[in-house]
Amino acid sequence: MGTPAKSLRLASVYGLSLLIIFIVPLFLWQSTTAKTVAAVDWFDVTTEGALFILGMCWLMVIVSVRPSGRVTNLLIAGLSSYCLGCYLDLLDEIFIVKTIPVYNWFEKMPTPVGLLVLTCGLWLWRDEQTVVNRQLQTREQFHREHQLTDGLTLLNDAKAFEHHLIKQLSQNQAFGLIMLDIDNFHQYNQNQGVEEGDRLLSQLALWLSSTLRNQDLVCRYAGDRFIILLRGAIPPLVSVMAEQIQQGIGAFGCSASVVWALPSPKVLPLQTHKAHAKEEAATLLQFLNQKMSQQKECRSPAATQAQACDTQNPSTLSELN
Numbered sequence: 001m002g003t004p005a006k007s008l009r010l011a012s013v014y015g016l017s018l019l020i021i022f023i024v025p026l027f028l029w030q031s032t033t034a035k036t037v038a039a040v041d042w043f044d045v046t047t048e049g050a051l052f053i054l055g056m057c058w059l060m061v062i063v064s065v066r067p068s069g070r071v072t073n074l075l076i077a078g079l080s081s082y083c084l085g086c087y088l089d090l091l092d093e094i095f096i097v098k099t100i101p102v103y104n105w106f107e108k109m110p111t112p113v114g115l116l117v118l119t120c121g122l123w124l125w126r127d128e129q130t131v132v133n134r135q136l137q138t139r140e141q142f143h144r145e146h147q148l149t150d151g152l153t154l155l156n157d158a159k160a161f162e163h164h165l166i167k168q169l170s171q172n173q174a175f176g177l178i179m180l181d182i183d184n185f186h187q188y189n190q191n192q193g194v195e196e197g198d199r200l201l202s203q204l205a206l207w208l209s210s211t212l213r214n215q216d217l218v219c220r221y222a223g224d225r226f227i228i229l230l231r232g233a234i235p236p237l238v239s240v241m242a243e244q245i246q247q248g249i250g251a252f253g254c255s256a257s258v259v260w261a262l263p264s265p266k267v268l269p270l271q272t273h274k275a276h277a278k279e280e281a282a283t284l285l286q287f288l289n290q291k292m293s294q295q296k297e298c299r300s301p302a303a304t305q306a307q308a309c310d311t312q313n314p315s316t317l318s319e320l321n
């Protein structure tokens with residue numbers, strides 16, 4: 001429910017309450033007489049007044065926090081009726097109302113009717129809360145089961161990246177992809193120890209995050225493989241960033257293989273967009289993984305193979321389209 005609607009509801013409940021608070025005593029003042037101060041039971045006035053004030057507080061809380069709907073209407077109606085009963089009860093401590101028989105009858109009705117309606121509202125509220133709790137539980141379970149963040153680097157993982165990529169592809173806007181994989185990381189782990197390996201991955205993640213622009217996204221794709229989504233990227237930017245990353249990694253005492261892709265945005269009918277984006281994302285990731293495997297082969301120590309790769313793929317970077 002929007003704020004203006006809530007304010008309107010609040011204003012109408014306040015307005016009506018104030019009207020009743022002033023009109024009823026005025027009516028009693030006209031049609032009957034007030035008790036003398038000595039005749040008033042001030043203890044009764046205090047307790048009945050407290051019940052009325054508390055009832056009004058509950059009413060205001062309900063009016064200000066609840067979204068509109070059947071449950072809220074029942075709670076408001078029940079509490080309003082209960083408050084009216086308390087107020088009429090309070091007034092008969094101050095005025096001699098026995099002379100107005102209808103008042104005696106009228107005074108007794110609002111409290112039990114109000115409590116009955118309030119009970120119905122609370123019962124339905126319980127049902128409503130059960131549904132809300134079930135939904136929250138499902139959502140929480142989803143987040144627990146689909147851990148989308150990598151615990152070591154605190155970057156998004158491959159699953160989360162795929163999700164972002166599909167979203168990006170559905171938007172029909174230019175973007176670039178860079179994938180990098182540390183060379184001989186297995187060896188690094190063996191030489192330096194796994195803890196050092198972990199430290200390298202964390203530092204690399206931090207460096208990549210700080211190197212990229214705000215709109216870009218870096219994820220840990222697999223063990224020693226990272227993937228970057230460059231939003232709104234133009235061809236020179238992707239290749240330049242890929243080169244910079246490849247050179248920058250040298251500062252960490254290791255090297256990395258880097259491949260990149262610059263898919264051209266496709267204009268597709270809206271209804272086919274989502275399914276197509278999913279397919280396209282899978283194709284792109286497959287393409288990058290293949291290119292990475294090729295590049296790994298090219299960068300392997302076998303000199304003869306390296307020679308063959310040099311002629312086929314002169315750059316260390318690969319491009320799609």
Ligand SMILES: Nc1nc2c(ncn2[C@@H]2O[C@H](COP(=O)(O)OP(=O)(O)OP(=O)(O)O)[C@@H](O)[C@H]2O)c(=O)[nH]1
Pocket residue numbers: 152181182183184185186187189193194195196197198201222223224296
């Ligand atoms: N320290 C550490 N090592 C990891 C982690 N995840 C994966 N690895 C290790 O990363 C290594 C990856 O090995 P490979 O896929 O053969 O990669 P590589 O040794 O870099 O070989 P190339 O990619 O061909 O250069 C494995 O030894 C994994 O055990 C991690 O979270 N921490």
